[in-house]
Amino acid sequence: MLSRKMMKKKYSDEDILRFLYDEMEGDERESFMDHLCTDEELWERYEEFSDVVQRLAELRIEPSELSVEKVLAFAKTYDPAVQPLAEASVRRFPFRIHLNTVLLLMGILMVSAAVSGVRKHDKAPVLQEQMVKSEPPAEMIRWDDSDLEAKLQDVRNGIEEIQNNPTL
Amino acid sequence: MKKTQDKDLIKGFMAGHEQCFEELLRRYKAKIFTTIYLIVKDRDLTEDLFQDVMMKVVRMIRGGSYNEEGKFLPWVIRIARNLAIDHFRKAQRNPVQRETEDYDVFHSLGRAENSSEDNVIMDENTRYIKRLIQLLPEKQREVLVMRSYADLSFKEIAAITNVSINTALGRMRYALLNLKKLAQDHAIPQDDEEKVFG
Numbered sequence: 001m002l003s004r005k006m007m008k009k010k011y012s013d014e015d016i017l018r019f020l021y022d023e024m025e026g027d028e029r030e031s032f033m034d035h036l037c038t039d040e041e042l043w044e045r046y047e048e049f050s051d052v053v054q055r056l057a058e059l060r061i062e063p064s065e066l067s068v069e070k071v072l073a074f075a076k077t078y079d080p081a082v083q084p085l086a087e088a089s090v091r092r093f094p095f096r097i098h099l100n101t102v103l104l105l106m107g108i109l110m111v112s113a114a115v116s117g118v119r120k121h122d123k124a125p126v127l128q129e130q131m132v133k134s135e136p137p138a139e140m141i142r143w144d145d146s147d148l149e150a151k152l153q154d155v156r157n158g159i160e161e162i163q164n165n166p167t168l
Numbered sequence: 169m170k171k172t173q174d175k176d177l178i179k180g181f182m183a184g185h186e187q188c189f190e191e192l193l194r195r196y197k198a199k200i201f202t203t204i205y206l207i208v209k210d211r212d213l214t215e216d217l218f219q220d221v222m223m224k225v226v227r228m229i230r231g232g233s234y235n236e237e238g239k240f241l242p243w244v245i246r247i248a249r250n251l252a253i254d255h256f257r258k259a260q261r262n263p264v265q266r267e268t269e270d271y272d273v274f275h276s277l278g279r280a281e282n283s284s285e286d287n288v289i290m291d292e293n294t295r296y297i298k299r300l301i302q303l304l305p306e307k308q309r310e311v312l313v314m315r316s317y318a319d320l321s322f323k324e325i326a327a328i329t330n331v332s333i334n335t336a337l338g339r340m341r342y343a344l345l346n347l348k349k350l351a352q353d354h355a356i357p358q359d360d361e362e363k364v365f366g
Binding site: 061080 | 215222223226227285315
């Protein structure tokens with residue numbers, strides 16, 4: 001039978017940590033505990049880590065009561081079928097993009113209209129001058145008032161003829 | 169009397185029993201809160217993030233998104249860690265601080281210091297331990313906080329932080345050794361040192 005000394009196994013610091021944090025199971029754990037009782041060097045290393053781990057466990061910070069109440073209130077009222085307004089608006093993100101695009105286009109149109117108005121205003125006296133100096137268009141020249149008067153006279157003569165001749 | 173398991177409480181809450189969520193909150197609020205606090209180091213911000221995390225938990229459970237049966241706390245801690253990272257990313261849109269790919273919330277810890285944490289009512293030992301933890305390198309602190317306060321196993325920590333179990337164990341080892349060394353080296357009165365880390 002092999003003596004305990006001959007069976008002595010070298011455990012790493014990582015093995016000690018797995019034991020300390022309860023991540024060593026079964027035979028491995030039993031074997032480690034056996035060695036811990038007999039191996040002074042292993043015990044010293046174990047104590048070194050164990051002290052720090054125990055002290056770390058003292059640090060425990062609780063959330064405020066207000067935070068806990070808010071979370072509980074949310075858990076009580078939350079209904080996945082009914083989305084809160086804030087969430088709904090987030091889900092409608094494409095719509096918001098669309099609206100922004102429309103507003104941007106409207107802005108661009110208004111600015112361009114304003115710029116165009118200013119340009120026309122600047123050119124107005126020049127156009128007026130051109131209109132005074134220029135000849136009337138060809139179609140306007142063809143329009144003859146005497147021709148219209150002759151046609152009206154024809155109509156008047158026709159009416160008079162009808163009135164004078166009752167047989168018609 | 170046998171303690172109701174987390175998964176049963178979650179099922180109860182999914183079925184509409186609010187008292188089941190109340191019990192979950194009672195069980196884990198301190199662990200969740202302490203973990204968030206040691207990540208962000210600011211009491212007010214911790215209160216806000218704690219509420220955000222728990223409200224998200226409520227929405228996900230009630231909305232049927234929870235599928236990690238029996239692993240409630242690691243799941244919540246993962247949400248808390250992600251929200252804390254999101255917070256720092258939003259708050260610090262400085263490309264210099266985010267130039268590395270594996271941006272880590274723990275890089276930002278020092279910047280959130282000294283705001284309103286003085287409101288925390290803790291005895292001297294607790295304050296001292298908290299200060300020492302905050303002096304640890306980020307990666308070591310992350311593992312230490314998750315193992316000691318969030319009660320995550322080394323396997324779970326490895327999964328959350330994308331490292332091997334041996335790496336997580338190694339970081340924990342260095343964290344504990346460094347804490348011991350910090351307690352001896354740091355400018356703290358000798359009585360306090362002995363009081364805290366023997």
